């Protein structure tokens with residue numbers, strides 16, 4: 282029997298908890314605020330940003346979307362980030378990725394106040410994650426959301442073999458750090474990994490974040506493994522599919538996330554959760 286992990290249901294649960302915390306914070310005179318900056322007209326990014334704004338407003342947050350033209354310069358973007366860094370009504374700042382090529386993305390990440398870095402991409406926060414630093418700091422929302430899914434479905438990473446395919450700053454690297462901190466034995470694989478599929482078959486927990494449609498099939502999965510598909514790809518008919526071939530994989534996996542409806546919904550739910558935490562930590566000094 283394979284369990285299909287219901288990301289929508291878990292996201293709903295996370296959002297309900299967030300709404301409760303927002304109501305408590307408002308009683309104490311604090312309204313958590315998020316600013317999302319988007320540069321250019323990438324259609325997928327437009328949808329994600331609209332969904333973030335809708336969800337934030339629905340949960341009672343103060344939500345600002347700053348739409349900038351694709352021709353925005355590095356200096357202009359830095360100046361806008363600076364404004365939000367010193368705006369007390371904003372607790373979380375997010376610059377939607379990808380950015381146009383004239384923008385130096387690492388320098389943008391560095392410009393965000395680490396205390397308002399709701400994506401958890403600032404090197405200060407990445408360093409804290411990597412060192413399993415004590416205390417409170419933001420962690421990248423997609424991998425954090427995946428940890429929430431694992432916990433909800435009773436998958437304890439401790440002592441397990443985990444393979445993370447993909448080494449991005451948004452998913453692969455923070456995912457590997459979170460699994461390591463949870464006492465899994467973690468291997469990061471990527472496009473230069475030799476015999477990737479044999480490695481995938483060693484995983485008790487397999488996280489796939491490559492952007493290659495159907496890279497992993499049932500034949501590459503250890504029977505009973507937990508398979509987490511972060512991919513959002515288009516197949517030859519333009520249909521949204523994952524990096525895992527769900528049809529063949531679901532016969533082999535113990536637990537598996539679908540695309541859509543698995544990891545995706547957790548990204549925005551966890552983003553809202555993180556924004557509210559940042560507000561709590563800064564305004565209530567927690």
Ligand SMILES: Nc1nc2c(c(=O)[nH]1)N[C@@H](CN(C=O)c1ccc(C(=O)N[C@@H](CCC(=O)O)C(=O)O)cc1)CN2
Nearest residue numbers: 329375376377378379400541542543544545546548549
């Ligand atoms: N600054 C950031 N940029 C980007 C991030 C990020 O975390 N921070 N992540 C992605 C895009 N993303 C949010 O920004 C995102 C992607 C997917 C989903 C989602 O809900 N997916 C659904 C399917 C949606 C569809 O039908 O197209 C699902 O998988 O069920 C939410 C947010 C890149 N940029």
Ligand SMILES: [Mg+2]
Nearest residue numbers: 369370563564
């Ligand atoms: Mg404040």
